[in-house]
Amino acid sequence: MTSRTQIIATIGPSSGEEAIVAELISLGMDVARINFSHGTFESNGSYIAAIRAAARAANKRVPLIQDLAGPRGQTSSGHAFDSAKAEITEKDLIDLEFGITQGVEYIAQSYVGGASDIEALRAEIEKRGAAIPIIAKIERAEAVTNIDEIIASANAIMIARGDLGLAVPMEDLPFIERDTIRRAKLAGKPVIVATEMLFSMTEHPTPERAEVTDVAFAVLCVADAIMLSDETARGKYPKEAVKMMETIAARAEQDAPQPVRNPL
Numbered sequence: 001m002t003s004r005t006q007i008i009a010t011i012g013p014s015s016g017e018e019a020i021v022a023e024l025i026s027l028g029m030d031v032a033r034i035n036f037s038h039g040t041f042e043s044n045g046s047y048i049a050a051i052r053a054a055a056r057a058a059n060k061r062v063p064l065i066q067d068l069a070g071p072r073g074q075t076s077s078g079h080a081f082d083s084a085k086a087e088i089t090e091k092d093l094i095d096l097e098f099g100i101t102q103g104v105e106y107i108a109q110s111y112v113g114g115a116s117d118i119e120a121l122r123a124e125i126e127k128r129g130a131a132i133p134i135i136a137k138i139e140r141a142e143a144v145t146n147i148d149e150i151i152a153s154a155n156a157i158m159i160a161r162g163d164l165g166l167a168v169p170m171e172d173l174p175f176i177e178r179d180t181i182r183r184a185k186l187a188g189k190p191v192i193v194a195t196e197m198l199f200s201m202t203e204h205p206t207p208e209r210a211e212v213t214d215v216a217f218a219v220l221c222v223a224d225a226i227m228l229s230d231e232t233a234r235g236k237y238p239k240e241a242v243k244m245m246e247t248i249a250a251r252a253e254q255d256a257p258q259p260v261r262n263p264l
Contacts, residue, residue, distance in 0.1 A: 003249035005218075006030040006225035006263055008065070008192060009242055012038065012233025016047040021054040023239050024232065025062060028246030031225065031264050032062055033108070035233065036095045037069040048102050063105035063264050065135065068092045070110025084140070086110070086117035088124060100130045106264065108135040108158060113142040115153035135192070139163035144176055147183060156264060157184045158227070162195040174217070181221045190262040193218040194227035198245060202235035212248055219252035224262050 008031040009015065009024050021032070032051045034044050048064065055062035069091060071084050086109065088096075099107060109121050118134055125132050133155035136143075139162070143150060151157060159177050168176060177193060184191035197215050198207045218226050228245060232238040 005249045008227040010229045010233040011047045015232050015238040018050040018053050021050045024242050025058045027242045033065040035067045065106040066099035066104040067108040084111045086112050107132050112136040114146040115149040118153040141167045151187045156190040158192040178221050190224040192225040193223045201231045201241040205237045205240050215248045216252040219249050220256050
């Protein structure tokens with residue numbers, strides 16, 4: 001059974017070979033993501049080449065998300081401050097130019113606080129002669145406050161629960177996720193739920209029971225896409241993680257509402 005919810009897998013050292021990407025596609029990966037907080041143009045370029053080659057071989061469209069690092073302010077514990085601004089760094093601009101040459105289908109913008117941040121990035125994209133859709137990452141308290149203007153400005157939304165969970169009360173996180181999905185659906189914008197969905201599968205071949213429930217919750221809220229990060233980029237079991245996410249999503253859809261989905 002194939003899920004209607006799209007599966008996004010982050011490609012990295014554990015999954016960057018063409019043969020592995022091909023298996024991920026066959027197991028249910030619909031969209032690929034590369035996190036430009038890591039790697040070099042050489043390594044990330046090789047992942048892009050592997051994704052393109054595997055998609056051609058499978059005769060399947062596999063959109064590629066370039067996730068820009070953004071300003072990654074750090075606390076002593078290594079976590080990003082909520083006060084980190086969404087200014088476009090010099091690294092972002094260099095990475096953006098590389099992504100444009102590679103023909104990426106989407107640009108994900110970190111630490112968005114409001115519509116003006118998205119418009120600033122869009123201006124940089126247009127300045128370089130491109131028209132690439134922007135995915136706004138919701139990971140600051142300010143972004144939750146300004147969610148309606150962000151949804152109106154962005155082309156798609158990513159609920160990045162890692163940093164968001166550090167910026168808002170933990171107990172509010174499921175309700176922010178549900179509300180953001182609802183608002184994005186009403187606006188007809190694709191919405192992605194991301195971060196640590198099957199995190200235990202970074203080290204283990206099967207997920208925790210709570211993680212299964214977490215993935216199912218996102219599908220029951222009718223997210224358009226659900227995303228794997230370290231599970232497929234650096235984990236020991238990237239293929240198993242994609243297969244498990246596809247299995248959970250397909251099962252959850254049997255009990256989920258059936259509104260129109262907005263695929264990437």
